[in-house]
Amino acid sequence: MRVNAECRFPLSQNAPHRSISISGTTFPAGLPGAATCDPLPDTAGSPSPADDYRGFGDFVANGWRFKHFFVNLHIQEQACALSARQSPQLSILFPFMDYNHQEIERRWQQYWRDNDIYKVSEDESRRKFYVLDMFPYPSGAGLHVGHPLGYIASDIYARFKRMQGFNVLHPMGYDAYGLPAEQYAIQTGQHPEKTTVDNIARYREQLEKIGFSFDWSREVRTCDPAYYHWTQWAFMQMFNSYYDLDVDKALPISELTARFAANGTEGVHAACGKPMSFTAAEWNAMSEKEQRDVLMNYRIAYQGETMVNWCPALGTVLANDEVSEGLSVRGGHPVEQKLMNQWCLRVSAYAPRLLRDLETVDWSDSLKETQRNWIGKSEGAEMKFAVDGKDLVLDIFTTRADTVFGVTFMVLAPESKYVALLTTPEQKAAVDAYLEEVKHKTERERQIDKKVSGVFTGSYAVNPLTGEKIPVWVSDYVLAGYGTGAIMAVPAHDSRDYAFARHFNLPVIPLIEGADVSEQSFDAKEGKMINSKGPGLDLNGLEVKDAIARTKKYIEEAGLGRVKTNYRLRDAIFSRQRYWGEPFPVYYKEGTAYLLDESELPLRLPPVSSYLPTEAGEPPLARAEGWTTKEGYPIEVCTMPGFAGSSAYYLRYMDPHNDKELVSRKADKYWRNVDLYVGGAEHATGHLIYSRFWNKFLYDLGLVVEAEPFRKLVNQGMIQGRSNFVYRIKNTNTFVSRGLRKDYDTTPIRVDISLVSNDVLDTERFRNWRPEFADAEFVLEDGKYICGYAVEKMSKSMFNVVNPDDIVERYGADTLRLYEMFLGPVEQSKPWDTNGIDGVNRFLKKLWGQFEKSDSDAEMTKEEKKSVHKLIKKVTADIENFSYNTSVSAFMITLNELIQQKSRSRRAMEVITRLLAPFAPHIAEEFWHRLGHEGSVVDAEWPEYDESALVEDTVKYPVSFNGKTRYMVEVAAAASKEDVEKAALSDPNAAKWLGDKAPRKVIVVPGRIVNVVI
């Protein structure tokens, strides 16, 4: 059937007349009953615009809403030969499709799944691009609107790159080992795996709804044996490697063993725990156990006695980055220092390379700076101070070698092994008492309580430059873990030493000319040296900088010490006394650690009867039955920390199903490393250090091709919650707005965010929500109760969590995606405010309407073309710069322009569809198909702009006088500077501003501005 009747009818009296043509082409194909009018003969001619209508009703079918009109056609008889049974009154079902996000999003998500649209494989013919998000820990609370921010940003980039022709790897997975699941297990007895799997299912569902282009076939979970097989494997490689300082890379431990057997420690420069010296003969004479003990000092994954952060509440040790201000990052429990034998990773060996290679990556300056601080390179000197009357030498590290002449005492860390050696019998009681006191302080107490404390050991050291005797003290302001655990104290030029000296009445000798040290120390590294002359060295009169260099040179020549670079970065503690983590592929034979055979990987996490430590204080794995090798040797009962599984996951995504290797050579050579990594800045000192270390280690072994894992990194800001408050006058049931009125004595009460809209409280729902205030009175302003608010972290306990599911349900994923981008720059933290979401939702609805109106296949007009090409240029540049908020506004501007132009161009919509595809993939896919395309818009080509379309015929110049804009002149775009100047000055407005003066100077910036100086 072919119907060719053009009908015009008003949708409402005021709305512009809208015409539809009833024919096979305008009705989307396949719609049932698109036009249920009686069969019409071919008709020609048009009805008059004044055709009246009567009666209408809506009904919905297949997601389309139909309006039912009866139209009285006023068609000229001769133009339309109607037969007797055909009424001049035509019944039309006008398909009136609202923007139905639920329908559209469901349909296209299904289409993407069914057609494996986001599945990628290595394709040598195309250039690769790897876009990665930091994978989430699947917590029980699910996602809130803050989580997807980074995922949306990276998804836009991934889709953009794909449309530009790149083969884009964009995977997602789960960092599934972690404390919350285990804590939950302890409370409920439920296996953490169950909790984790449930949470992952929830996350997956939430993520799917937002329309990400993840290749889910590559999903990884760190708790999956097929995955942690390779975590354990990597650990084994580290156990079997040492760090050679001469070639500056990791080498197989077998090479070290061979060198020991041939030459002993002679000529070996390797990173180690404590310096060792032995001959080949001594080595060869050692028992296997002794040899293995020696090797443990060199392995990259090693077991060592170290001061660790022990968290009694969690029953485990923690890495430095898992502790903040003396409290555990997870849970906020107090942390103590404790000497324990633990597995460690020799990350410190990589400190120089971790620092140096920061220059090769495209990360933000602030993030690089954070890493630099954490690595903490400091150049100075290690100096020897002999102990008076004893055959002992104290090594100290200092960056201020120039201040040796001002050393008036020395300080040992309480944990230093020298404390026992230097304490004299007379002082023993006092020192022991002090050590006892310090031991019972937690790290937190030590930090909060900055009171000066310490005790004299009774011994004296000898200043190597002056020969003077100086007392040696013990104090907890000196850290055992940094430098040598001993310092030379220069109270005149170090504030901590100064405080200590004043407290214990020790002398203060100023060394810099003009420095007033009567009230405080002079810490600046500037000025001329005084009081600095000894038998072998005279620094007087030198600038501090030169004095430092001079002293370093002198002590090296005189054998008093050496130039040394210290790093703050310490080895990573790799054991956790917990259940929910990767087991170590390690067993113990006569107390010595051995690796399992690789063929036994993965070593599966065994079931246990309880997730608590044993009575004997051993970790939960000690409860596992048969936790031994076949031969009956006990297996390690600690598990690996959270960062173990997250350190190389980006490699596993390249080849996730490989059961022979972590990643195949081929896949690694193709995908290489991550081109764009998006995640939170909170991982700056943990994950990003460990991951870089891990990668460099694998790189040294020739297992991966890139020295840095993450080429470009973007930190998305945090989305904060907006907490709402109501204010109750004390001891009454009356609430007042905002709490701004100081005459009321008010107490803020938190209100769930769902009860508040535009700061206005739904008082009725509030009464239901908090039944104890069921009969509350509200003092209204203009009939409304206005809540107060505060911007805080988004958290359940603050009643400010906004769930993305609710937003998706109500507005759609495309709206959520656009809105999160529209909120502001991705890197910036900002509070979530659902109120603004209507703006982008309206934009999509308007765009939808514009699409429906677009029925012209003609070339774009000049105006249309200019609008559209301006948009191509803007959006392309914005995506490259991660400036997504301005992209969204550019879309809005273009749409407004097209509406203004009364555009009906399908070509314009076609370009906009492509540009919008990365941002709002569902609606774009819908448009794409309705425009008649077969495949997915995901593979549409990214449009290029035509510079000539952007050229203006005329340019409007603002004319300013002495920098103040006064009026505009319009001149031809081709006008010369002189012409522009002439136009500006001959404008009728000119006289008013020039007055009787002549312009001194006229500045014309082509295309920009005219400034007249008078």
Add this chain to the structure above:
RNA sequence: GCAGAAAUGGUGGAAUGGUAGACACGAGGGACUUAAAAUCCCUUGCCCGAUGAGGGCGUGUGGGUUCGAGUCCCACUUUCUGUACCA
């Protein structure tokens, strides 16, 4: 303390040294509607002026460079983030 980032309307924010406040929210007014919702139109930095024409002032504070500064330089204030007895 140190390091980094930032400070622009009622709000989120925009602005290669060149018309400050794009875009959006909110607010006010109007149209449509029996009504509401939705939608559409207008106004919206502050002050003076009459509601007009017009003018003045405005990007945390104070100075500077420049024909011209939100943007560059110096000093300061405040906020956020990270980090800390690191010798």
